[in-house]
Amino acid sequence: MASVKKALERLARRQPGPLPSFTRTQFMDLIMIIGRSETIGRKRLSKLMGLGEGAVRTMLMRLKDYGLIEVVGKEGCKLTQRGKRIYRELEKLIRDIGELKLELPWNHPSNYTVVVKNRANLVRRGLEQRDEAIRAGAKAAIILTYQDDKLMMPGVTNLMAEHPKFASSIIEAVKPENGDVIIIVGADDPLSARHGALAAAETLL
DSSP: OHHHHHHHHHHHSOOSSSOOOOOHHHHHHHHHHHHTSSSEEHHHHHHHHTOOHHHHHHHHHHHHHTTSEEEETTTEEEEOHHHHHHHHHHHHHEEEEEOOOSOOSSOOSEEEEEEETTOGGGOSSSHHHHHHHHHTTOSEEEEEEEETTEEEETTTEEHHHHOHHHHHHHHHHHOOOTTEEEEEEEESSHHHHHHHHHHHHHTTO
């Protein structure tokens, strides 16, 4: 997975000149969206990512320069074999759950959940993940680990012992496996919630 992290770092590295800069999380999101499509156009990417078409064009140019995408027809693009390798590694590690239809401990209208596989040992108290989620536009985040059939809020509480009903509802909805990290993010809108969840997940690559 180090190769994926390095690839994202190279893509997000500040370029000389007036071109805008983008985060590792934005490039990760872009690669995952393209990877889930046969081909996809700039307008669709702009809508899914919540970015202007000019910004998306710049990001696509960066992916093309690194040999991760190829242009198909007038507007579309798809991943190259090199791009697909990075996408497959990301898909192995990050599982999209999306919106949870559960009562969560906040009043934010949108939520988004991702599971990061086999990274529970990297989470101490979840503060780094929460902070990255907030920086990416989230309003709140819950970072949980699942080990030995226990759902834990690391360094805080055994959720199954303290809040068994809530813990059971999360396990039923997410179906985690041993070693998983569950990231639940709240935000004012769906895009901010997803961006926050992915930003938190990116810290565990």
